[in-house]
Amino acid sequence: MERNLDIDSFERLLKDRSDEFKMYPEKRVWHSIYNNIHPGRKWPSVAMSITLIGILLLTGYLNTDTKNAGKRFASQNQHNETKPADPTTAIYIPLLDKIHFNNQPSKPYANNSTLNFSGQSFIDNIEQQDMSSKSVNNLQEPPNLVKTLSGVNNKSNGDNLTHERFISLAKIESTEIAPIKNDPDFKTIPANRPAIFHNKVLIVSLDNSENKIRHQNVNNVTSEKNIVTGSETDLSANDVTLKNKGLLSAETISTDKNETLILSDEEKAWVENYAMYNRPAPKKWAGKLGWQMYFTPSVVYRQLKNTISDGADVNRDVAQHPSYGLEIGSGFTYPVLKGLRIRTGLQLNFTMYNSDAFTNSHPVATTITLVSSESHQPYPAYRSTAYSNIDGISAVKLHNETFQISLPVGMDLKIAGNENLQWNIGATIQPTYVMGGKSYLLSSDKRNYIKETSLLNHWNVNAGFETFVSYKTDKGITFQFGPQFRKQLFTTNSKRYIIQEKLNNYGFKFGITKLLK
Amino acid sequence: MTEETMLNGCLENNAAAQEALYMRLSPKMLGVCYRFAKNREDAEDMLQEGFIKVFAQIHQYRNEGALEGWIRRIVVHTCINILKKNKKFSDSVDINYANGIGIREETIPSIMQAKQVVECIRLLPVGYRTVLNLYAVEGYSHKEIGDMLDIEESTSRSQYTRAKAMLEDILIKKNILLKPRTKSGVALTGAIASN
Numbered sequence: 001m002e003r004n005l006d007i008d009s010f011e012r013l014l015k016d017r018s019d020e021f022k023m024y025p026e027k028r029v030w031h032s033i034y035n036n037i038h039p040g041r042k043w044p045s046v047a048m049s050i051t052l053i054g055i056l057l058l059t060g061y062l063n064t065d066t067k068n069a070g071k072r073f074a075s076q077n078q079h080n081e082t083k084p085a086d087p088t089t090a091i092y093i094p095l096l097d098k099i100h101f102n103n104q105p106s107k108p109y110a111n112n113s114t115l116n117f118s119g120q121s122f123i124d125n126i127e128q129q130d131m132s133s134k135s136v137n138n139l140q141e142p143p144n145l146v147k148t149l150s151g152v153n154n155k156s157n158g159d160n161l162t163h164e165r166f167i168s169l170a171k172i173e174s175t176e177i178a179p180i181k182n183d184p185d186f187k188t189i190p191a192n193r194p195a196i197f198h199n200k201v202l203i204v205s206l207d208n209s210e211n212k213i214r215h216q217n218v219n220n221v222t223s224e225k226n227i228v229t230g231s232e233t234d235l236s237a238n239d240v241t242l243k244n245k246g247l248l249s250a251e252t253i254s255t256d257k258n259e260t261l262i263l264s265d266e267e268k269a270w271v272e273n274y275a276m277y278n279r280p281a282p283k284k285w286a287g288k289l290g291w292q293m294y295f296t297p298s299v300v301y302r303q304l305k306n307t308i309s310d311g312a313d314v315n316r317d318v319a320q321h322p323s324y325g326l327e328i329g330s331g332f333t334y335p336v337l338k339g340l341r342i343r344t345g346l347q348l349n350f351t352m353y354n355s356d357a358f359t360n361s362h363p364v365a366t367t368i369t370l371v372s373s374e375s376h377q378p379y380p381a382y383r384s385t386a387y388s389n390i391d392g393i394s395a396v397k398l399h400n401e402t403f404q405i406s407l408p409v410g411m412d413l414k415i416a417g418n419e420n421l422q423w424n425i426g427a428t429i430q431p432t433y434v435m436g437g438k439s440y441l442l443s444s445d446k447r448n449y450i451k452e453t454s455l456l457n458h459w460n461v462n463a464g465f466e467t468f469v470s471y472k473t474d475k476g477i478t479f480q481f482g483p484q485f486r487k488q489l490f491t492t493n494s495k496r497y498i499i500q501e502k503l504n505n506y507g508f509k510f511g512i513t514k515l516l517k
Numbered sequence: 518m519t520e521e522t523m524l525n526g527c528l529e530n531n532a533a534a535q536e537a538l539y540m541r542l543s544p545k546m547l548g549v550c551y552r553f554a555k556n557r558e559d560a561e562d563m564l565q566e567g568f569i570k571v572f573a574q575i576h577q578y579r580n581e582g583a584l585e586g587w588i589r590r591i592v593v594h595t596c597i598n599i600l601k602k603n604k605k606f607s608d609s610v611d612i613n614y615a616n617g618i619g620i621r622e623e624t625i626p627s628i629m630q631a632k633q634v635v636e637c638i639r640l641l642p643v644g645y646r647t648v649l650n651l652y653a654v655e656g657y658s659h660k661e662i663g664d665m666l667d668i669e670e671s672t673s674r675s676q677y678t679r680a681k682a683m684l685e686d687i688l689i690k691k692n693i694l695l696k697p698r699t700k701s702g703v704a705l706t707g708a709i710a711s712n
Contacts, residue, residue, distance in 0.1 A: 010681070010685070011653045011681075014634065014638075014653050014654065014684075015653060015654050015656075017630060017631045017634040017635070018548075018552060018631070018634060018635060018638070018650075018654045019545075019654070020631040021548040021551075021552075021631040021632060021634070021635045022544035022545050022547070022548045023544060023547040023548050023551055023557070023560070024543075024544050024547070025543050025544075025547045025561050025564055026561060029543070029561050029564060029565050030536065030539055030540075030543075032565050033535075033539065033565055033568050033569055033572070034532065034535075034536070036565075036569050037530070037535065037569060037572045037573070038530075038532060365640055379632065379636075380636065381556070381636070382636055382639055382640045452556075454556050454557075454558040454559070
């Protein structure tokens with residue numbers, strides 16, 4: 001670089017003063033640089049955000065996990081007095097999907113909790129129909145069965161083949177249930193296993209032609225090639241051959257003759273208890289959770305305040321007029337108490353406010369007064385503008401606009417009314433992100449307006465207050481309308497700009513809410 | 518952390534070393550960017566892009582001259598590139614009209630002199646301001662400036678002469694410089710000259 005050697009004292013002083021000048025960048029600048037040069041290691045705040053979101057999702061998932069909930073419930077009731085199952089409701093019937101079998105004489109199922117079979121083809125069939133280990137983990141065994149099954153080898157050992165036994169579930173309503181074609185949980189059910197229902201042993205068979213599951217009553221097993229079962233239509237009938245399509249073959253099953261499957265009272269109680277408390281959890285939100293959509297046309301006012309003035313009202317130095325705003329939102333409502341609903345959602349807001357000004361033929365130099373973030377002292381920031389607050393070639397209306405996205409969180413309280421017609425009041429707090437807009441700042445001498453969007457506060461908070469009348473139809477749809485006041489809690493522009501602007505929206509809200517089932 | 522340690526760390530893409538280097542030099546470099554930029558936000562964008570280039574090209578530093586000077590050149594070039602990209606040179610201010618408006622001193626409290634000088638530089642039209650920054654402050658020759666800004670060397674000289682005259686007028690009008698000009702230029706006011 002060729003340095004200028006004949007620099008005069010003015011230039012030298014200019015350079016010296018300029019070199020002395022320092023500014024301290026915002027932290028976000030380093031974060032951006034860091035994220036750019038280390039793309040694989042985003043700034044910890046990102047990781048922290050993801051972690052927090054993950055924890056929230058996990059918490060939500062665990063709180064709505066009906067299987068675990070049922071498991072916990074069943075566990076809590078292991079030592080309690082058992083309750084009989086309600087035969088009129090859908091229940092879960094436990095099936096024996098993996099059976100401990102060998103070529104040794106078996107003992108009654110109820111006594112040692114095993115069923116004993118022999119025959120290689122049967123074994124092969126069983127192996128092909130193993131269920132996933134996930135099912136095993138989600139099950140709660142009766143105490144004595146767990147003892148029997150623990151530690152059992154799952155592989156062939158000479159003539160013996162031992163499978164760990166566990167219980168799976170099939171939802172059965174009366175004698176027929178809905179098609180299982182699209183339900184991955186039920187597709188895995190290997191049919192034709194002994195099951196226990198209302199103190200009886202049943203076999204559930206899969207009828208591929210009809211794509212339905214039916215259950216059969218099994219009274220006992222009498223011979224190698226014939227299983228004495230109940231028919232599909234008459235549970236008391238005998239000598240019905242199973243429909244085995246790739247499942248168990250009756251010819252391959254051999255058991256000890258005349259061996260009756262008997263359950264102990266404890267096992268019966270556990271089965272019924274299990275069935276009772278593992279019914280599908282009702283949707284807590286069904287009929288309560290409402291999906292709401294609304295829009296609110298409004299009139300936007302603003303209040304200006306000079307933070308370092310001597311008490312003069314800056315609003316008198318400007319010619320300004322309210323303009324219109326619009327709010328569109330969608331969200332959910334949920335009753336937490338009688339007459340009290342919480343709600344949240346997402347909404348978009350547009351605000352506008354007008355200032356009367358004049359345009360000039362060319363831009364002029366002016367300043368806006370900012371407050372230093374380091375010394376907290378005001379200083380002039382130089383700008384150029386063609387908009388005058390005093391006079392000019394032609395009059396112009398300056399539109400101060402913002403486009404916002406908010407996350408309102410709040411509640412509605414019923415004041416009066418009946419089931420269908422109500423008068424409510426509501427309030428929300430609305431963390432807001434300002435996506436963009438236009439801002440015309442008043443110059444330090446109040447003679448000019450400067451278009452300046454770089455000082456726009458991107459984060460803000462609004463508060464909403466409303467009262468409304470709602471009418472609920474018989475179909476669960478609620479219409480509401482009423483006045484709304486929305487107040488901006490922090491200044492539109494950066495705190496560094498000495499003139500604060502806060503917007504007040506006076507609107508009329510129209511909403512519709514549909515209950516979700 | 519010494520400069521050598523920081524440099525070695527940066528060569529190994531060590532985040533702590535990079536942050537240390539950034540923390541040490543970013544205030545001064547943001548001051549450089551601010552003289553070229555329209556506002557603080559633009560200056561921070563320039564600084565960000567400049568330091569990204571610094572860390573990406575740190576292996577090209579040959580220990581010939583101060584590290585700070587090498588980084589400063591990258592930052593200055595980044596500022597120029599951004600200004601050219603955004604076509605900022607077409608934006609100008611009628612400085613005569615600006616002088617007519619003036620600045621009401623009672624609304625502008627006294628602040629650091631360095632900042633006053635910088636703010637006066639920033640009052641210049643962007644073309645003048647850029648040439649003045651590059652020549653008088655950064656020490657580039659008119660030929661280099663011509664190459665950087667895609668203008669003739671003579672254009673750089675004439676722009677600089679006008680920029681300097683305008684800046685002097687502004688400084689005098691703001692009582693930062695005293696009239697009349699001395700043989701060697703103009704005298705600064707006592708407040709600044711004593712510093």
